[in-house]
Amino acid sequence: MKKPLSIAVKRMLRRGMAALCAFACVFAVSACGADDADGRIRIGIKFDQPGLGFKKNGTYVGFDVDVAKYIARKLGYSEDQIVWKEAPSKQREAMLQNGDVDFIVATYSITDERKRVVSFAGPYFVAGQDLLVRKDEKGIDGPEDLNGKRLCSVTGSTSAVTVKEKFANEVQLMEQPGYAECATALFSGIVDAVTTDDIILAGLASASRGRLRVVGKPFTQEYYGVGIKKGNTKLARNINNAISEMIKDGSWKRAIADNTKGVDYTPDAKYNPPKPKEGEK
Structure with a gap:
């Protein structure tokens, strides 16, 4: 006849099973991924x-x-x-x-x-990084016209980093959490231009119903x-x-x-469409 397990032993077994279950759950999630x-x-x-x-x-x-x-x-x-x-x-x-x-x-x-x-x-x-301006803007035709201008870009974006590196002594940069805020600042005259990638600017210009335009002189890839x-x-x-x-x-x-309907925008054919090979090695 088997002796009954002591209370202490039962507790140890319960803790061991709980730990095993927890480990199994963690392993399953890490192995399968969130999608599975x-x-x-x-x-x-x-x-x-x-x-x-x-x-x-x-x-x-x-x-x-x-x-x-x-x-x-x-x-x-x-x-x-x-x-x-x-x-x-x-x-x-x-x-x-x-x-x-x-x-x-x-x-x-x-x-x-x-x-x-x-x-x-x-x-x-x-x-390619470009500039978005108001439709009637006459003083900005490219990056060479940025001296003394007020620009807006998004915090954490490569566009903001590029402005700081290339135009730090020429422009005043306002950083916002999103491009909608930058577009609002441009509409209201707080900034003279919004800078980021051309396809992003084309989307903003399309949504503005003709009130904003892309300059069309990209200066990065x-x-x-x-x-x-x-x-x-x-x-x-x-x-x-x-x-x-x-x-x-x-x-x-x-x-x-x-x-990009309603906007005169065509991707740079020199680089597009690209060849996707990143991350395979």
């Missing part, structure tokens, strides 16, 4: 960039959104399995590192500094990548294949045209 946990995929986009990533009456529209939907479909997810997460510029790296999203499509320029903490797939688009967790080469390869298919079947070109 409930059959959905979490994608970071901008919510405040007309023409790219914009939240409108509970729906999400823009070129980045179209790219993200295409990638998700090729990864095996329907549109109703996508959970959209807002990804402000200064929070993108943390969102990927913390596992808040599976990937980010949010005008996310590939830079060596960012690649130290996250990885990228792509690029899916090559933009910005390679937009799909942000993913550091070292995930398999996901990078799958995303790159999806981008290549989007370019090949014409969906890429249609998405740009659909999201």
Whole structure:
């Protein structure tokens, strides 16, 4: 006849089982990823960039959104399995590192500094930093006219960094949390121009109904990548294949045209469409 277990032993067993269960849960989540946990995929986009990533009456529209939907479909997810997460510029790296999203499509320029903490797939688009001005502006025809001007860009963006590096002694830079705030400052005359990537400015100009215009003299190249967790080469390869298919079947070109209607904008043919090879090694 077996002796009954002592209360102390029972407690030890319960604690051991609890610890084992906790370990199993952590292992399962880390092994499967956030998307496998409930059959959905979490994608970071901008919510405040007309023409790219914009939240409108509970729906999400823009070129980045179209790219993200295409990638998700090729990864095996329907549109109703996508959970959209807002990804402000200064929070993108943390969102990927913390596992808040599976990937980010949010005008996310590939830079060596960012690649130290996250990885990228792509690029899916090559933009160029440009200037957005009021329709009747006569004194700004390019970056050579910025001396003494007031510019607005977004905190944490590569555009703001470029202004500080190239025009620090020439311009007054106002940094805002989003481009909608910059556009408002431009409308009200607080700043003379908004500076960021040309396709972002084209979206803002389209939304302004003719009140704003893009100068059309880009002075950088910005390679937009799909942000993913550091070292995930398999996901990078799958995303790159999806981008290549989007370019090949014409969906890429249609998405740009659909999201820049009413604006005289054409991507720089010297760099577009790009060849997505980032992150595979």
